Amino acid sequence: xxxxxxxxxxxxxxxxxxxxxxxxxxxxxxxxxxxxxxxxxxxxxxxxxxxxxxxxxxxxxxxxxxxxxxxxxxxxxxxxxxxxxxxxxxxxxxxxxxxxxxxxxxxxxxxxxxxxxxxxxxxxxxxxxxxxxxxxxxxxxxxxxxxxxxxxxxxxxxxxxxxxxxxxxxxxxxxxxxxxxxxxxxxxxxxxxxxxxxxxxxxxxxxxxxxxxxxxxxxxxxxxxxxxxxxxxxxxxxxxxxxxxxxxxxxxxxxxxxxxxxxxxxxxxxxxxxxxxxxxxxxxxxxxxxxxxxxxxxxxxxxxxxxxxxxxxxxxxxxxxxxxxxxxxxxxxxxxxx
Ligand code: NAD
Ligand code: TYD
Numbered sequence: 001x002x003x004x005x006x007x008x009x010x011x012x013x014x015x016x017x018x019x020x021x022x023x024x025x026x027x028x029x030x031x032x033x034x035x036x037x038x039x040x041x042x043x044x045x046x047x048x049x050x051x052x053x054x055x056x057x058x059x060x061x062x063x064x065x066x067x068x069x070x071x072x073x074x075x076x077x078x079x080x081x082x083x084x085x086x087x088x089x090x091x092x093x094x095x096x097x098x099x100x101x102x103x104x105x106x107x108x109x110x111x112x113x114x115x116x117x118x119x120x121x122x123x124x125x126x127x128x129x130x131x132x133x134x135x136x137x138x139x140x141x142x143x144x145x146x147x148x149x150x151x152x153x154x155x156x157x158x159x160x161x162x163x164x165x166x167x168x169x170x171x172x173x174x175x176x177x178x179x180x181x182x183x184x185x186x187x188x189x190x191x192x193x194x195x196x197x198x199x200x201x202x203x204x205x206x207x208x209x210x211x212x213x214x215x216x217x218x219x220x221x222x223x224x225x226x227x228x229x230x231x232x233x234x235x236x237x238x239x240x241x242x243x244x245x246x247x248x249x250x251x252x253x254x255x256x257x258x259x260x261x262x263x264x265x266x267x268x269x270x271x272x273x274x275x276x277x278x279x280x281x282x283x284x285x286x287x288x289x290x291x292x293x294x295x296x297x298x299x300x301x302x303x304x305x306x307x308x309x310x311x312x313x314x315x316x317x318x319x320x321x322x323x324x325x326x327x328x329x330x331x332x333x334x335x336x337x338x
Contacts, residue, residue: 002028004073006060006106007080009033011182012121012174014043016077016220021047023224028052032069034059037323038083042313043181060102066109075117075227078106081154084185085125085147086331089271092146099150100157107161110169118158119227120171124212124239126152127173129274136280137173137235144272155235162233170230172223175239175279178299179216180306184314185327187211188300191250192307193314195257202332205269207247210276214240215294215303225288236288237279242296252297256304268335 001024007013008031017029033039035057047053058065060080070076080102082088082095103120110118127135128142141156143149161167182189191201222238230236250264284290307314318324 001026001075002030002073004030004032004070004076006032006066006076006078007039009035009039009041009043010079010083011038011043011179012177012216012219013079014040014181015179015216016079016223017044017053018047019217019220020224021050021052030054030056030069030073032056032058032060032066033080036082037321038183040181040183040317042316060098061105063105063109066106067113070109070113070115073115075119076106076110076115077119077121077223077227078103079121081151083147085145086185086270087327088145088147088150090331095146095150096153099147100153103154104157107157107167107169110167111161111165116168117227118167118169119223119230120154120158120169121223122155122171122173123148123151124173124175124237124277124279125274126155127277127279129276130278131276134278134280135237137237137283144274159233168232170226170232171235172226173235173237173279174219174222175212175214175277177214177216177219179303180310181313182216184318184324187246187249188253188303189307189314191253192257192304193318195253195259195263196308196311200263200265201250201253202267202335203246203250203264204267204273207250207264207266208245209273210243210245210278212239212277212279213242213244213249213296213300214238214292215296215299218292218294221293222284222288222290225284225290229288231287234287236284237281238284238290239279239281240292240296241281243276243278249300252300253304256301257308265336267332
């Protein structure tokens with residue numbers, strides 16, 4: 001198998017690259033990534049010298065560069081996206097450009113080159129919030145944020161290309177993912193690294209919003225299963241089955257690091273904040289033979305300890321590029337002042 005992995009230098013994509021090279025000695029992977037603020041070559045340092053691995057810097061919107069990188073590829077797995085809900089509220093345009101137009105550009109490459117499979121990595125956020133019950137793959141899309149609306153736009157393009165041109169595409173919709181190497185703007189790595197530095201954890205609103213947490217290794221195994229066993233034109237939900245409030249997550253972090261509850265700082269809520277995400281994953285279980293294996297409490301505590309032991313990785317991001325500090329100031333100063 002020769003794979004083109006777009007967005008492979010980010011959190012989930014880099015786990016997928018490392019994990020698939022370890023699991024499949026006969027696979028070759030080309031990682032294609034624009035290296036935005038979230039793309040980090042350090043995430044791939046452990047495979048950089050592997051003869052089966054190569055890296056191409058480029059934008060998924062640039063069809064010519066993608067096509068050159070995709071030469072000889074049996075499949076494309078697309079992780080490339082702008083991914084942070086708060087940033088999408090702050091500056092939506094780049095989300096529309098990459099998550100919709102970028103996905104469209106990739107579909108054109110698949111169509112023109114006759115690539116045998118494309119997996120589009122999407123999110124449960126496209127369904128929107130649900131107070132009770134859970135969404136299945138045929139439920140209507142009702143995204144709330146510019147991020148989730150852009151991901152939904154990408155999904156609709158993918159499904160339209162299957163319907164219209166018969167493209168061999170599969171979509172996965174994973175739930176909130178946690179694990180090592182996540183950019184420290186998202187809940188888990190932000191709260192853990194803040195606590196490690198003695199800074200407060202900025203909990204939005206009353207902290208009762210619910211997310212379904214999935215370990216990154218389980219998420220990648222689900223994407224692998226969709227690549228190998230997914231039916232063309234189909235969507236597969238990949239959830240962890242671990243619904244927790246944000247306050248519960250914060251409490252586990254405090255407990256693991258031996259910090260006081262006073263480290264939690266309630267701040268102004270996110271505009272349009274989805275209350276709860278919840279998905280039914282029977283289809284992935286039955287058709288892909290996939291189910292998550294990592295125990296949540298164990299996986300989260302291991303993840304917290306990974307950040308505690310890998311301070312150079314996140315400290316470089318938080319303190320040695322101006323980018324993170326600029327974002328943090330722009331977003332949180334205003335929220336804590338309210
Ligand atoms: P991330 O922000 O850590 O990584 C995104 C990667 O895409 C980065 O390496 C970045 O450089 C690259 N990228 C961005 N724009 C690009 C472009 N125009 N061309 C090429 N590369 C580009 O994101 P992540 O958390 O690893 O998420 C990966 C995928 O999984 C996304 O599509 C996201 O929507 C989806 N997803 C994430 C979660 C989650 O909880 N993190 C859950 C479900 C689905
Ligand atoms: P996040 O990790 O940004 O993922 P998503 O918005 O895609 O679910 O946020 C997860 C939850 O944590 C969400 O309900 C918002 C909340 N949150 C906070 O309370 N404080 C924060 O500083 C961040 C980044 C998130």
